[in-house]
Amino acid sequence: MKKNLKKVLGLVVVFVLLASLMTGCGGGNNTSQPGEEENKEGEVVKLKHWLWLDNPNDPTFAQLVEEFNNTHPNIQVEFEVIGWNDFHTKLLSSVTGGSGPDTSSFKLTWQPEFIGQDALLPLDDFLNEWQGKSDVVDNLWDVLKYEDGKHYVMPWELQVLYMYYRPSMFKEAGVEVPETWDDFLEVCKKLTKDTDGDGKIDQYGFAMRGARGGHEPWASFVLASVPGNTFFDENGNCTFTTPEAIKANEFFLDLYRKHKVVPPTAPGDGFNEIIANFKSGKAAMVVHHIKSSNDMMEQFGDDVDAFPVPAGPHGRWTSMGDTENVIYKSTKHPKEAFTFISWLSEKNQMARWCKTTGNVPILKSLQDEDEFKNNRFMQASFESMPYAHVYPINENMGEWIESLWPATTQQALEGKIDSKTMMEILAEGMTK
Numbered sequence: 001m002k003k004n005l006k007k008v009l010g011l012v013v014v015f016v017l018l019a020s021l022m023t024g025c026g027g028g029n030n031t032s033q034p035g036e037e038e039n040k041e042g043e044v045v046k047l048k049h050w051l052w053l054d055n056p057n058d059p060t061f062a063q064l065v066e067e068f069n070n071t072h073p074n075i076q077v078e079f080e081v082i083g084w085n086d087f088h089t090k091l092l093s094s095v096t097g098g099s100g101p102d103t104s105s106f107k108l109t110w111q112p113e114f115i116g117q118d119a120l121l122p123l124d125d126f127l128n129e130w131q132g133k134s135d136v137v138d139n140l141w142d143v144l145k146y147e148d149g150k151h152y153v154m155p156w157e158l159q160v161l162y163m164y165y166r167p168s169m170f171k172e173a174g175v176e177v178p179e180t181w182d183d184f185l186e187v188c189k190k191l192t193k194d195t196d197g198d199g200k201i202d203q204y205g206f207a208m209r210g211a212r213g214g215h216e217p218w219a220s221f222v223l224a225s226v227p228g229n230t231f232f233d234e235n236g237n238c239t240f241t242t243p244e245a246i247k248a249n250e251f252f253l254d255l256y257r258k259h260k261v262v263p264p265t266a267p268g269d270g271f272n273e274i275i276a277n278f279k280s281g282k283a284a285m286v287v288h289h290i291k292s293s294n295d296m297m298e299q300f301g302d303d304v305d306a307f308p309v310p311a312g313p314h315g316r317w318t319s320m321g322d323t324e325n326v327i328y329k330s331t332k333h334p335k336e337a338f339t340f341i342s343w344l345s346e347k348n349q350m351a352r353w354c355k356t357t358g359n360v361p362i363l364k365s366l367q368d369e370d371e372f373k374n375n376r377f378m379q380a381s382f383e384s385m386p387y388a389h390v391y392p393i394n395e396n397m398g399e400w401i402e403s404l405w406p407a408t409t410q411q412a413l414e415g416k417i418d419s420k421t422m423m424e425i426l427a428e429g430m431t432k
Contacts, residue, residue: 045336049079051105052087054291060356064349068340075336095119095328102331103341106153106324111146112395114326120152121327127151132346135363137385147393153324154341157353158360159289160310161216161319162380164296168303169203169284172215179308181221181251184310188261191284201213201260207274207283208255208262210413214270215391216319217287217309221252224312231392231430238427241420249311250419253412267413277353289321290358293377306380320388328389360385396430404429 005176053061061079069076080101082090088110094100096117114120127133133141136155144153156193163175173191178184188205195203209217223229225248226239239245256266263269263277271288278286287309309318325341327334334351343349347365354361360381361367372378391397405426412422 008095031384034114042211044073045075045333046102047075047077047103047331047333047337047340049077049103049340050082050087050101051079052084052093054357056081056083060353064344068343072339072343074081075339077331077340092117095227095330097113098330100328100330102279102333102337103325103327104279108144108153108324108390109393109394109397110320111152115146115148115152119328119330121329121331121334121337122150122152122366123154123327124151126335126342127154128340130338132342132363135347135360135365137344137364137367139386139388140362143389144324153326155322155362156325156341156345157321157323157357158362159291159321160360160381160384161220161287161289161307161321162306162377162384163285163287164278164292164304164306165285166278166281166300167305173284178310180310181224181248181310185251185255185259186260188255188285188295189259192261204263204277204283205261205280205285206255207269207277208266209269209271209274209285209287210256210267210409211270211273212402212406214409215401218252218405218409220287220309220316220318221312221389222248223317224248226311227314229315229317229387229389237278238431240423240427240430244313246420246423249412249423251423253419256413257415267410290360290377290381294358306377308380309383316384316387318384318388320385320390349371392430396432398427400429 049065060304065077065079071098075366087105088107091100091104095114096119100119103345111120140155140158141151144151144155146152169191170176170187173187173193175187175190178187184206191205192201192202193203194201208214213223222240223231225244226242226243228239229238233239240249245414256262263282265273274286275288275292275295277283279296288293293306309316327337329342331337344353345362345364350361350363351369353359354366360378361372362379366372367378367382373382391401406426408417408422411417412419417425
């Protein structure tokens with residue numbers, strides 16, 4: 001009887017222990033949030049990062065990842081470099097298919113389609129705790145904010161459009177750097193000349209980009225004349241059809257149509273053509289960003305400089321080129337993913353990256369350092385940053401940028417439509 005009692009008591013103890021263990025492992029007490037995993041002590045988190053590189057042979061990013069992995073033994077990052085031409089397509093298909101990376105390089109204009117797929121993780125909770133947030137240049141957080149008021153991107157690379165010019169040409173023509181667009185026109189007139197006496201104009205004031213990609217420098221003319229320097233007013237109406245914008249656009253068109261201070265090929269000139277016109281001496285000014293500065297200095301030495309785009313009646317506007325880093329909702333390790341992408345944007349890493357690639361530092365503390373401050377092209381970028389912005393981010397802009405603006409602008413430059421019609425077409429395309 002005693003033996004049977006002991007057997008029964010033993011079984012009871014076993015059942016109690018099993019029940020206790022099952023309760024401890026059950027879902028009812030699991031406090032993890034979706035997309036998160038509680039890491040066991042000593043467990044190494046592995047992250048996958050995708051990016052493109054302007055120079056695929058540059059070892060800087062690989063060196064940064066190696067340093068991160070060495071200094072964060074609990075987080076190990078594996079990265080993959082993908083060519084720019086294939087990056088967007090491969091990224092979108094992999095993310096929507098559930099096989100994408102934890103983090104990647106990113107463009108602001110891609111936000112609508114990725115957020116529409118519920119693929120991006122909002123970063124605001126992490127950013128509010130990030131110690132480096134206050135060192136980011138003042139207006140950048142507003143530029144990077146999505147229309148729902150959230151931040152989905154971590155700032156990383158930045159370029160700002162400004163005006164390149166040839167000091168020797170300015171000196172010969174007896175002109176100074178223009179402060180306003182009216183000054184700019186007068187400078188262009190004096191720089192447009194027949195330099196060899198054959199009766200034909202062979203030097204022009206400005207290399208106008210009338211083809212694909214020209215929408216960015218064009219906006220510097222138009223939005224400098226619009227109150228608030230915005231694409232849309234407070235009621236959501238596109239500002240292109242306002243009298244101020246139509247007049248500013250006519251000023252832009254007349255550089256070609258009336259004043260003839262830009263090369264006659266301007267309606268079809270893209271990036272390669274405007275840079276070739278500037279480097280050959282056919283044009284004295286051209287709009288681009290700091291990524292062209294090394295080539296310019298190799299050719300001209302000290303005979304090339306830069307200044308912010310001129311001001312209109314309502315201030316200045318210039319375009320900002322961007323590359324950010326993002327975290328995908330599919331990651332199982334959002335905290336560690338943020339640790340990595342925020343580390344890339346911290347001072348020491350940012351300094352190394354910008355010195356190697358020529359990008360503009362996003363941190364105020366770096367802009368005060370002599371190596372950046374004494375670079376004349378960096379300085380032009382810094383001076384331009386307070387009024388640097390991006391185009392609206394919506395589903396219409398891809399077609400608008402790639403097709404509508406070039407085709408409509410070419411028609412207007414060739415006199416087939418007037419300024420008012422051009423702006424009505426562009427406004428409708430931006431808001432449809």
